[in-house]
Amino acid sequence: MASIVSLKTHDGRDISYVDEVKGQGGMKDVYFSPNRDYVVAFFRDKQDPGAKERLILIADKFRERIYSQEGGAYWKDLFCWPTAVVEHQGRLGVVAPFYNPNFFFAVGSRNGDSLGIKGREKEGKWFASAKNRNTFIDPKELGDWSSHLKIGLMIARAVRRLHAAGLAHSDLSYKNVLVDPSRGAACVIDIDGLVVPGKIPPLVAGTPDFIDPLVMMTQRLPLGDPQRVLPSIRTDQHALSVLIYMYLLYRHPLRGPKVHDVG
Incomplete structure (x- = not known):
């Protein structure tokens, strides 16, 4: 049985994921959270020095720009937007909501x-x-x-x-x-x-x-x-x-x- 990995996001939140690859994209390996309410996607290759800063901007500033304004809730179903950035064993990754069923x-x-x-x-x-x-x-x-x-x-x-x-x-x-x-x-x-x-x-x-x-x-x-x-x-x-x-x-x-x- 796959183990549960626990770690903190860039902004100090606790998250965990099941240590079993459930999907693969062109650049990332995808892991499910224990309750399947979010996923953690790690880049397979080492990222350039500015990658973490870029991803944090997307997860924080630009996400806020979309969702915090009037009517922002409308866009939650139209985007699967990263909510946090993580690092584990030298790999950089993002946390994102699980797709709607x-x-x-x-x-x-x-x-x-x-x-x-x-x-x-x-x-x-x-x-x-x-x-x-x-x-x-x-x-x-x-x-x-x-x-x-x-x-x-x-x-x-x-x-x-x-x-x-x-x-x-x-x-x-x-x-x-x-x-x-x-x-x-x-x-x-x-x-x-x-x-x-x-x-x-x-x-x-x-x-x-x-x-x-x-x-x-x-x-x-x-x-x-x-x-x-x-x-x-x-x-x-x-x-x-x-x-x-x-x-x-x-x-x-x-x-x-x-x-x-x-x-």
């Missing part, structure tokens, strides 16, 4: 959940493709076009709120936005990679299919080159447009057969 598959895939996805997170990729919808996902999970329209509205509101606070997500994709078409709900995750233009630089270029073409065109330029385009509010807007298009039309707006100019 409706963002886990209740039925899963067709034919008695043949893909074994019941209980897993509802990544948007399952719902943004006509093939996945028609071939794999159980109809009880699919919702309808109007619920997808509501999903697009929820994501747009969340992204607009980030931008209004001077922040950019930097990696919007169907991997970093959980959706529940049966209810028309959405939740933006991986907030620990936020970009503050001019202060906190982007950690990643983005996810394929959602990266702004200008980022791709200039990625070979040196990092300090003024012509190089980095993830920002502007590139978030590109990724948001792609996401909404895919949830409404079930295909990527820029993918398809090559058409040669005959003019």
Whole structure:
């Protein structure tokens, strides 16, 4: 049986987690709290010296900026925002709320959940493709076009709120936005990679299919080159447009057969 690890957050609060990896992202290992009311996600690789300071800003100052103002409670369902920063055995991590239950598959895939996805997170990729919808996902999970329209509205509101606070997500994709078409709900995750233009630089270029073409065109330029385009509010807007298009039309707006100019 896995042991319980207890430690203190950056602001002195006591937390604990079960010492068993329950999930893995591109950069982090995820552990559940004993009561499954929050998770602790540790970066697998050693972070640069400014990483802890950046994460504390996100968990404290920027979280306060979103939630403490009038109407702040509205955003709690639209973001899975880190609440604290921790360090343990040389690894840096963040504490974040557990996802709402409706963002886990209740039925899963067709034919008695043949893909074994019941209980897993509802990544948007399952719902943004006509093939996945028609071939794999159980109809009880699919919702309808109007619920997808509501999903697009929820994501747009969340992204607009980030931008209004001077922040950019930097990696919007169907991997970093959980959706529940049966209810028309959405939740933006991986907030620990936020970009503050001019202060906190982007950690990643983005996810394929959602990266702004200008980022791709200039990625070979040196990092300090003024012509190089980095993830920002502007590139978030590109990724948001792609996401909404895919949830409404079930295909990527820029993918398809090559058409040669005959003019």
